[in-house]
Amino acid sequence: MTDPLEETPVRIVIPLFQGFTALDAVGPYEVLSRLPDAQLRFAATETGPVRADTGVLAITADARLVDVDSCDVLVVPGGPGTRRLMHDPELTGWIRRVHESTQWTTSVCTGSLLLGGAGLLQGLEATTHWSATELLESFGARYVTERVVVQGKVVTGAGVSAGIDMALSLAELIAGEGVAKAIQLAIEYDPQPPFDCGSVAKAGPALVDLIRTVLSDTPDARADTRAGPPRRPAPRPR
Amino acid sequence: MTDPLEETPVRIVIPLFQGFTALDAVGPYEVLSRLPDAQLRFAATETGPVRADTGVLAITADARLVDVDSCDVLVVPGGPGTRRLMHDPELTGWIRRVHESTQWTTSVCTGSLLLGGAGLLQGLEATTHWSATELLESFGARYVTERVVVQGKVVTGAGVSAGIDMALSLAELIAGEGVAKAIQLAIEYDPQPPFDCGSVAKAGPALVDLIRTVLSDTPDARADTRAGPPRRPAPRPR
DSSP: OOOOOOOEEEEEEEEEEETHHHHHHHHHHHOOOOOTEEEEEESSSSEEEEEBTTSOOOEEEOEEEEGGGOSSEEEEEEEEEEEEEOHHHHHHHHHHHHHOSSSSSOTTTHHHHHHTTOOOOOOOOEOGGGGGGHHHHTTEEEOOOOEEEEEEEEEEEESSSSSHHHHHHHHHHHHHHHHHHHHHHHTTTOOOOOSSSSSOOOOOOHHHHHEEEEEEEEEEETTTOOOSSOOOOOOOOO | OOOOOOOOOEEEEOOOOBBBOOHHHHHHHHTTTTTEEEEEEEEEEESSEETTTTSSSSEEOOGGGGGGOOOOEEEEEESSSHHHHTHHHHHHHHHHHTTTTTTTOOOOOOOOHHHTTTTOOTTOOOOGGGGGGGHTTTOOEEEOOOOOETTTTOOOOOOOOHHHHHOOOOOOOOOOOOHHHHHHTTTTTOOOOSSSSSHHHHHHHHHHHHHHHHHHTTTTTOTTTTOOSOOOOOOOOO
């Protein structure tokens, strides 16, 4: 007997890997875990804590990648680890296989490079962190300066914090405007950034060049994660 | 010999507890960990993974609260667990003791209730998640509908996602406008919410009442964490 009111779970999987950027994963998690009947899991090569790029945060993976062969929504976070993993056959092969089962295959920030490495962006418009646009295009995608890009079932978001916007857009696509609005109010997402400099166009060339210089001096490709300016003493208030 | 160019570390501590809301903690983490010479630690009663309110995410605490007796920046996240812990002498006593050493004592969302329970908000203006304003005022604070409220060294942020705005404001106070702007660009924080409904004023009474109804039906006080509308089938696209 099937209960007509029984809910169909929305199976969401977020893969984790060494060197992911935490907010890339946690922004969408915080939105999508509030969907009615969300079943969200973090997965990694092995279960247990997975360290993010900074080394000071770890999120627990409760599932192994090899034990996940399908899901409804795949959310691939970015981070400096993607530079190494975008050619890793284990992770990109897993993404390619799971993608066959998804309703939505999504990325945040340089998670797009993993979708690219899996061959999923060929011929599509896509977005990524502003520092990774050329790499993105090396996978046959056409970079567009949108915050969220929907191409069929493939949805890409811009850098780091854009995962919140991407996930709210996705929540609307999955569960409708009413649910998406309720989630936005629940997380009180009425952003008021202190500066108007969150994109390359708004930041202006001087700030962008400063960060690009820092990035090019960073041998371990912490490109999109530790992009602060050169070290200087932090003046203490009070 | 003291090297005049030697950096002074900025010691940042984020306490975790059962039932915290992940984005409350990870938003500020993602910003503040990029400060020059940030030394950020997650702390909890015991080291190891601490489950967030949803049960499907855990962040690892690398330090025990009893081993942390001072820091420069304290960031207290919120979550439904605060309803229970705001009267817990162990956690509120720890916050009160560490507060004596801080440059900045901050909260996100209902983390303010823990500051209140520690007696730190008496007579101050403060903010919190929109669903917890009366509780906040029960601790002698005056709720104001600002996204970020600075009162001396006590800084409170509004609900969940406001932690990003709070932390960027804090980054400016700690390290100056240039550093704060660089961090904002690094995390590509150019928010484009899909709806204009992220605050009580903007959402309008119907949406607010809907969520309040859901909250009042929720016995385990998941108030500010699972505030979606009543369950309904999630239509699948495609």
